[in-house]
Amino acid sequence: MSIETATTPSFDYISQLIVRKSAIVIDPGKNYLVESRLLPVARAHGMASLDELVQALQKPGAVALVDEVVDAMTTNESSFFRDLHPFNALREEVIPSLISRRSKERVLNVWSNACSSGQEVYSIAMLIREHFPELAGWRVRLTATDLSKQILQKAQSGIYTQTEINRGLPMPMLLKYFQRDGMHWRISDEIRRMVEFKALNLIEPWPSMLPKMDIVFLRNVLIYFSVDTKKQILDKVHRVMQSDGALFLGGAESTMNLNVKFDRKIIGKATTYLPI
The missing domain is CATH 3.40.50.150 (Vaccinia Virus protein VP39)
Incomplete structure (x- = not known):
C-alpha cells in the first residue's frame, strides 16, 4: 500500500489538535516531523494517507486514536544522568x-x-x-x-x-x-x-x-x-x-x-x- 503525505489542511488540523491536547507547538514547515511520526500510525490502522487519518480523528469515539496520535507526536528523549x-x-x-x-x-x-x-x-x-x-x-x-x-x-x-x-x-x-x-x-x-x-x-x-x-x-x-x-x-x-x-x-x-x-x-x- 502506498502511503501519501498530508495536505496543508490536514497538517493544520494535526497541529491544532496537538496544541489543544498537549500545548506542544509544531512550527510551520515541520511537515516532515508530522509525517515521520504519524505515517506509522496511519499504516497500523490500514490507512493510505494522513488525510485519511485526519478524517478518522474527526469521527465520534476517536478518543483512543487521538491519544495514540498525541503519544506519537510527543518527544520522548531521555538518558541516564543527562548533562550530569x-x-x-x-x-x-x-x-x-x-x-x-x-x-x-x-x-x-x-x-x-x-x-x-x-x-x-x-x-x-x-x-x-x-x-x-x-x-x-x-x-x-x-x-x-x-x-x-x-x-x-x-x-x-x-x-x-x-x-x-x-x-x-x-x-x-x-x-x-x-x-x-x-x-x-x-x-x-x-x-x-x-x-x-x-x-x-x-x-x-x-x-x-x-x-x-x-x-x-x-x-x-x-x-x-x-x-x-x-x-x-x-x-x-x-x-x-x-x-x-x-x-x-x-x-x-x-x-x-x-x-x-x-x-x-x-x-x-x-x-x-x-x-x-
Missing part, C-alpha cells in the same frame, strides 16, 4: 542542605516532570541510594509523570536496551543496580519501588493530592511550549514547591521574562531556580 551537572548539584549541595533542613520531618519529595522512559528519575533514585544512606529511614517519595501512557509503561518496566544503557550510565551503577534480561537490562526492584509513575498533562489541572515538592526536574520541556503556556506552567510549579525547594530546567531554558517568583542560583556548572 544537575545531578552533581543534587549530590554536592541540594540534597545535603535539604537533609539538614528536614531533619525533624524526615520527608523528601522529588518530582520528575515529562519523565519519558524513566532514566532521569531512576538516576535520581540511584544517586540517593548510592550517596545518602542516611535517607534509608526517611519517607522519600519520587514522583515521575508524563503525558504519554505508552512511554510510562516502558518507564515502569525498568527495562532498557544496551544502547540506552550506554548513554550516561556509569559501569559501577550498571553492575550494582541492573540485571541482564535477555538482550536487555532490567533495573533492580529496590530502585523501581522508589518511584511512583503517573500520567499527567502539564496544561490540564494537576492532582490536588500532590505533596509540596522539595526538588522539581522540569528539564527540556518548556522549549516545546508557547510563552503563555511556559508562564502558566512555571506559576503552577511554584505553587506546588516548598519555599526552600529547588527547580531544575534544561540547559536552554530559564525563568527569565517568564516568572519573577524564582531566584537563579549557580551550583558548580548547574543552574537551579529557588522559589521566592
Whole structure:
C-alpha cells in the first residue's frame, strides 16, 4: 500500500489538535516531523494517507486514536544522568542542605516532570541510594509523570536496551543496580519501588493530592511550549514547591521574562531556580 503525505489542511488540523491536547507547538514547515511520526500510525490502522487519518480523528469515539496520535507526536528523549551537572548539584549541595533542613520531618519529595522512559528519575533514585544512606529511614517519595501512557509503561518496566544503557550510565551503577534480561537490562526492584509513575498533562489541572515538592526536574520541556503556556506552567510549579525547594530546567531554558517568583542560583556548572 502506498502511503501519501498530508495536505496543508490536514497538517493544520494535526497541529491544532496537538496544541489543544498537549500545548506542544509544531512550527510551520515541520511537515516532515508530522509525517515521520504519524505515517506509522496511519499504516497500523490500514490507512493510505494522513488525510485519511485526519478524517478518522474527526469521527465520534476517536478518543483512543487521538491519544495514540498525541503519544506519537510527543518527544520522548531521555538518558541516564543527562548533562550530569544537575545531578552533581543534587549530590554536592541540594540534597545535603535539604537533609539538614528536614531533619525533624524526615520527608523528601522529588518530582520528575515529562519523565519519558524513566532514566532521569531512576538516576535520581540511584544517586540517593548510592550517596545518602542516611535517607534509608526517611519517607522519600519520587514522583515521575508524563503525558504519554505508552512511554510510562516502558518507564515502569525498568527495562532498557544496551544502547540506552550506554548513554550516561556509569559501569559501577550498571553492575550494582541492573540485571541482564535477555538482550536487555532490567533495573533492580529496590530502585523501581522508589518511584511512583503517573500520567499527567502539564496544561490540564494537576492532582490536588500532590505533596509540596522539595526538588522539581522540569528539564527540556518548556522549549516545546508557547510563552503563555511556559508562564502558566512555571506559576503552577511554584505553587506546588516548598519555599526552600529547588527547580531544575534544561540547559536552554530559564525563568527569565517568564516568572519573577524564582531566584537563579549557580551550583558548580548547574543552574537551579529557588522559589521566592
